[in-house]
Amino acid sequence: MVEVSLQNIGKTYEDGAVTALNDVSFSVNKGELFGLIGPxxxxxxxxxxxLTTLLIPNGGTATVFGCDVVNDYKTIRKHLGYMPGKFSLYxxxxxxxNLSFFAMVFGTTIQENYELIKDIYVQLEPxxxxxxxxxxxxxxxxxxxxxxxxxxxxxxxxxxxxxGVDAVSRKEFWEMLKRLKEQEITILVSTPYxxxxxLCERIALIQEGHILSIDTPNNIIxxxxxxxxxxxxxxxxxxxxxxxxxxxxxSCFAFGDYHHVSFKESNIEGMKEQITxxxxxxxxxxxxxxxxxxxxxxxxxxxx
Amino acid sequence: xxxxxxxxTNKLTKKFGDFIATNEISFxxxxxxxxxxxxxxxxxxxxxxRMLCGLSIPSSGEAKIAGYDVYKETEKIKQNIGYMSQKFSxxxxxxxxxxxxxxxxxxGLSNKALKSKIEExxxxxxxxxxxxxxxxxxxxxxxxxxxxxxxxxxxPKIVFLDEPTGGVDPVTRRQFWDLIYxxxxxxxxxxxxxxxxxxxxxxxxxxMMVDGEMKALxxxxxxxxxxxxxxxxxxxxxxxxxxxxxxx
Numbered sequence: 001m002v003e004v005s006l007q008n009i010g011k012t013y014e015d016g017a018v019t020a021l022n023d024v025s026f027s028v029n030k031g032e033l034f035g036l037i038g039p040x041x042x043x044x045x046x047x048x049x050x051l052t053t054l055l056i057p058n059g060g061t062a063t064v065f066g067c068d069v070v071n072d073y074k075t076i077r078k079h080l081g082y083m084p085g086k087f088s089l090y091x092x093x094x095x096x097x098n099l100s101f102f103a104m105v106f107g108t109t110i111q112e113n114y115e116l117i118k119d120i121y122v123q124l125e126p127x128x129x130x131x132x133x134x135x136x137x138x139x140x141x142x143x144x145x146x147x148x149x150x151x152x153x154x155x156x157x158x159x160x161x162x163x164g165v166d167a168v169s170r171k172e173f174w175e176m177l178k179r180l181k182e183q184e185i186t187i188l189v190s191t192p193y194x195x196x197x198x199l200c201e202r203i204a205l206i207q208e209g210h211i212l213s214i215d216t217p218n219n220i221i222x223x224x225x226x227x228x229x230x231x232x233x234x235x236x237x238x239x240x241x242x243x244x245x246x247x248x249x250x251s252c253f254a255f256g257d258y259h260h261v262s263f264k265e266s267n268i269e270g271m272k273e274q275i276t277x278x279x280x281x282x283x284x285x286x287x288x289x290x291x292x293x294x295x296x297x298x299x300x301x302x303x304x
Numbered sequence: 305x306x307x308x309x310x311x312x313t314n315k316l317t318k319k320f321g322d323f324i325a326t327n328e329i330s331f332x333x334x335x336x337x338x339x340x341x342x343x344x345x346x347x348x349x350x351x352x353x354r355m356l357c358g359l360s361i362p363s364s365g366e367a368k369i370a371g372y373d374v375y376k377e378t379e380k381i382k383q384n385i386g387y388m389s390q391k392f393s394x395x396x397x398x399x400x401x402x403x404x405x406x407x408x409x410x411x412g413l414s415n416k417a418l419k420s421k422i423e424e425x426x427x428x429x430x431x432x433x434x435x436x437x438x439x440x441x442x443x444x445x446x447x448x449x450x451x452x453x454x455x456x457x458x459x460p461k462i463v464f465l466d467e468p469t470g471g472v473d474p475v476t477r478r479q480f481w482d483l484i485y486x487x488x489x490x491x492x493x494x495x496x497x498x499x500x501x502x503x504x505x506x507x508x509x510x511x512m513m514v515d516g517e518m519k520a521l522x523x524x525x526x527x528x529x530x531x532x533x534x535x536x537x538x539x540x541x542x543x544x545x546x547x548x549x550x551x552x
């Protein structure tokens with residue numbers, strides 16, 4: 001069953017001079033953990049603001065649990081949880097005051113839906129009398145999530161919840177999302193971190209207002225059009241230069257401790273042999289191996 | 305030949321009341337080195353960077369930046385370093401040209417030097433048709449590349465980069481690193497923080513801050529060996545997992 005649906009959504013700013021979203025269509029199924037993956041300026045926040053009924057699209061239609069984002073905005077607001085990219089709770093209210101405020105606004109109490117937030121809130125409880133503004137980044141994020149969940153929403157929209165958060169806290173956050181998913185809440189989450197894509201059931205890759213691809217992370221990886229190789233040597237900077245100059249190479253980019261390359265010709269075994277012998281003259285510690293692409297490889301490929 | 309040190313610190317410490325934000329860190333950074341400065345949120349990175357930039361006087365310990373003392377010669381330090389961060393880089397409502405002129409002027413470049421720098425910079429970045437556009441209208445990736453070029457417009461000994469690539473698309477992120485490699489090959493030391501672990505691999509050496517202390521410092525390859533880890537991600541987890549502090 002479709003819980004969130006967008007059809008040909010367009011959004012421009014400044015009288016059409018700036019296009020934020022161009023003909024965006026996709027749907028999210030009930031209970032699904034769906035990721036919107038793309039860099040800053042891709043249109044992720046515009047899309048979230050349309051779905052949260054805070055922004056009216058220039059074209060197309062969008063529905064959330066069957067309600068139209070323009071005509072039925074009041075119904076949508078009652079059953080939607082939204083965590084904006086920017087921390088938007090009351091900095092000078094305490095942890096507990098923020099949570100009971102949001103519960104009250106939605107006509108409920110902390111007790112009524114405590115089960116839903118229990119796992120997350122127990123970590124905050126030692127600080128429940130601390131002002132929200134005095135919390136650490138990771139704690140603010142947990143409180144914002146609790147406030148977005150306190151009215152037991154059907155759909156949860158999380159706009160870049162892990163941006164600027166260190167790798168350890170990011171991992172914890174994704175574990176929280178997995179547990180929420182088990183409660184049958186539909187989750188749409190955006191992130192600029194490509195490595196988080198594989199934690200979603202399905203993803204949309206978005207760039208400059210266009211959807212590049214929508215599928216399961218696995219299928220997107222399967223559809224990578226070329227054989228991908230990882231190459232390293234003792235001088236990685238010189239290696240990058242040499243690879244870029246080589247006639248054999250179709251694409252080449254740095255990727256952590258290896259460079260990732262694809263070849264122009266489809267005869268990949270021959271290409272691998274040729275590049276190895278070309279580079280061996282000038283490079284020590286050379287290693288060339290075939291690899292499975294990551295989502296970031298796919299994104300780079302789709303951008304070009 | 306002994307490599308030239310451009311940053312040396314010895315038991316550098318900053319306390320705020322009872323709280324020890326940076327606790328006796330000692331390390332050297334060499335000329336032309338790309339030095340990754342990693343750590344979880346609240347580990348004390350920002351405090352340490354502020355001391356190294358001459359913006360915050362240490363509580364105790366010693367440090368020399370580009371040969372200048374962090375207690376007595378903070379103005380000299382500021383003239384010999386460049387700085388950019390994701391949060392502050394350029395003035396959005398000035399044009400590309402105006403930003404370059406402004407920062408060049410602040411760093412004390414002569415009109416003549418500035419003129420040739422502008423040409424060189426616009427040419428290297430391929431921004432001739434954007435020169436008169438407001439910086440606010442440029443895509444984030446372009447802004448960050450421009451901001452980096454502006455941060456080194458006065459040929460500083462060291463450039464400090466605080467999460468320069470946050471939120472930038474994967475292709476532009478790599479182009480940004482090409483600029484870092486170029487600066488490094490020209491002898492500029494690059495001191496960089498990042499949340500992207502693949503970028504940690506691009507550094508010559510990596511340091512890891514945990515709870516105000518520098519818990520590890522080595523090449524990415526040696527760190528992986530030391531922690532018996534497959535990737536820098538694993539090294540980071542191994543070290544940051546034990547952290548007690550979670551403040552920002």
